[in-house]
Amino acid sequence: MTERPSNKKSNCLSDLRRRILTQDLEPGAYLDEVQLAEEYGISRPPLREILRQLAGEDYIVLHQNRGAQVAPMTHKTLRNFFVAAPMIYAAVSRLAAENARPAQVMRLKDTQTLFRKAIREGDAAERALMNERFHAIIGEMADNEYLTPSLRRLLIDHTRIGMTFYNPSFGALADQRTEAADQHDQFIELIEAGDADGAAKLAIAHWELSRAEIERFVSPTPMHFELGTPPSKKREKGAS
Amino acid sequence: MTERPSNKKSNCLSDLRRRILTQDLEPGAYLDEVQLAEEYGISRPPLREILRQLAGEDYIVLHQNRGAQVAPMTHKTLRNFFVAAPMIYAAVSRLAAENARPAQVMRLKDTQTLFRKAIREGDAAERALMNERFHAIIGEMADNEYLTPSLRRLLIDHTRIGMTFYNPSFGALADQRTEAADQHDQFIELIEAGDADGAAKLAIAHWELSRAEIERFVSPTPMHFELGTPPSKKREKGAS
DNA sequence: AACATTTTAATTGTAGACAAAGATAATTAT
DNA sequence: ATAATTATCTTTGTCTACAATTAAAATGTT
Numbered sequence: 001m002t003e004r005p006s007n008k009k010s011n012c013l014s015d016l017r018r019r020i021l022t023q024d025l026e027p028g029a030y031l032d033e034v035q036l037a038e039e040y041g042i043s044r045p046p047l048r049e050i051l052r053q054l055a056g057e058d059y060i061v062l063h064q065n066r067g068a069q070v071a072p073m074t075h076k077t078l079r080n081f082f083v084a085a086p087m088i089y090a091a092v093s094r095l096a097a098e099n100a101r102p103a104q105v106m107r108l109k110d111t112q113t114l115f116r117k118a119i120r121e122g123d124a125a126e127r128a129l130m131n132e133r134f135h136a137i138i139g140e141m142a143d144n145e146y147l148t149p150s151l152r153r154l155l156i157d158h159t160r161i162g163m164t165f166y167n168p169s170f171g172a173l174a175d176q177r178t179e180a181a182d183q184h185d186q187f188i189e190l191i192e193a194g195d196a197d198g199a200a201k202l203a204i205a206h207w208e209l210s211r212a213e214i215e216r217f218v219s220p221t222p223m224h225f226e227l228g229t230p231p232s233k234k235r236e237k238g239a240s
Numbered sequence: 241m242t243e244r245p246s247n248k249k250s251n252c253l254s255d256l257r258r259r260i261l262t263q264d265l266e267p268g269a270y271l272d273e274v275q276l277a278e279e280y281g282i283s284r285p286p287l288r289e290i291l292r293q294l295a296g297e298d299y300i301v302l303h304q305n306r307g308a309q310v311a312p313m314t315h316k317t318l319r320n321f322f323v324a325a326p327m328i329y330a331a332v333s334r335l336a337a338e339n340a341r342p343a344q345v346m347r348l349k350d351t352q353t354l355f356r357k358a359i360r361e362g363d364a365a366e367r368a369l370m371n372e373r374f375h376a377i378i379g380e381m382a383d384n385e386y387l388t389p390s391l392r393r394l395l396i397d398h399t400r401i402g403m404t405f406y407n408p409s410f411g412a413l414a415d416q417r418t419e420a421a422d423q424h425d426q427f428i429e430l431i432e433a434g435d436a437d438g439a440a441k442l443a444i445a446h447w448e449l450s451r452a453e454i455e456r457f458v459s460p461t462p463m464h465f466e467l468g469t470p471p472s473k474k475r476e477k478g479a480s
Numbered sequence: 481a482a483c484a485t486t487t488t489a490a491t492t493g494t495a496g497a498c499a500a501a502g503a504t505a506a507t508t509a510t
Numbered sequence: 511a512t513a514a515t516t517a518t519c520t521t522t523g524t525c526t527a528c529a530a531t532t533a534a535a536a537t538g539t540t
Contacts, residue, residue, distance in 0.1 A: 009523090033492070043525050045285045048493085049292045056296015058389065065492060065531055076383070084386035087331060095323070143316070146324035146397075149298065149389035157386075249493090273522070283495045288523085305501055305522060 012040035013050050020059050020070055021132060021159045022125040028072040031060070058153050071156070078218065081157060086207045088150050089135075093187070093203035096141035097196040105192055108137050112184050119177050124166045127177070132159045134184060141191065158210070165217045176213050183209065252280035253290050260299050260310055261372060261399045262365040268312040271300070298393050313397070318458065321397060326447045328390050329375075333427070333443035336381035337436040345432055348377050352424050359417050364406045367417075372399045374424060381431065398450070405457045416453050423449070 016036075019025045037047045051068045054060045060068045111134045118127035132155050139151040166173075183206045190198040256276075259265045277287045295302045301309045351374045358367035372395050379391040406413075423446045430438040 046524065049289055052289045052292040053296045056293045080384040080386055084384055087327070091327060144320040144324055146320055146390055146394050149393045150386055153389045154386050286494065
């Protein structure tokens, strides 16, 4: 309420990103402009600008005269993800090791600290967000404006998939998370050492670990992705 | 003037894309909201939505309280482009050959017809746009939402670079363009035949041809990219 | 009672007016 | 005359109100 307008707006933007990444706003959910505008203390025009930007970043999809929808997960999502992820992750990690700057490495270490803390405390959303931030920083390090768009897109769904499959009662995943955190430490070391080949190789290993976790959940049961609700049918509000 | 509002808006969006791709709006140029709003017969709020979307698509960059700037070309542009382009183009072309649908192939052929026509008639802008569309359709065929973001980003600058280096008085480029058009025909054949390896291989060859053209112009003289004008200095209007 | 049609309500899209921030011009002091 | 400060103007950012479109409800018809 006492914030400057632009702060409220950027806060709204980052918070909507957060809510989509953590599945607080679920894939396929429809967003209500007036409700969100009130919630973030801004009027509809600036909110609509934010929705357009989120659409450009592929967090949401806009439908003519029928509002904004959180980007749905389709049956093709996982298959396409498996094709693109290792290629982009490896390429970005390689470039990050070549181009990383000390200030960026510091931010990476800070994020890793928060990542481990979230694992310790069993905070699924925070863990997913810090993992996303970790890899987004590696993307910044790569400093290649032609690869970051796909990396960002991958991270959106990778984070959401990670939230979907999160199951604190399943003990085997605890080991998986510990190993993932250890690999993050290795990323930091390799990037600091400028070891491009090592970073690319680690990216593949890191990917394979994540892939194994995903496949373990996908294989036995049919995928429980939300299919996007068609616009003409009854629309569920995401922020109810 | 007699158009329905939403038509005016989508027309504005696509026309701004066109003007940026053809360098009618040059890299680094600043855009005037009121001027553009008048030009396209809409008010500022919807125009600002469009600018946000274009920012999300990386056509332009927004600066807090100092307006929208056409995405600048920096000294790193070409280097990063050379790293990312062959990888993305090859991957996308491979997937296109695997997944292309007949209706898409038809659109590809139509675009190719327009592409050859533009070459014949020496229409540089139209040629650049039809080349962009051709490769964007291949991107659609690939049907992988994680690769298209980077492909789109590459095509923006590839198209702009093509316009920059376009020189109708230089005869050697005529051969280059003919060969590029022939390769487009080969793309169509390979995609229709579902030859993934062939399409990926052709993508590399197509890239090498383009790369050679670019390097021929870059080598002798220093790059004549526009560096983005810093916001605090006097700002040139793009649509003057 | 089921279906089609009309009426009502809710939501999205747009416009014009106002507020705030930044850049430029003018003024004053040294 | 030059530099700093103030004032003006331009441009961006936001809000409220209105228009248009779509979804839902109600009414009427077969």
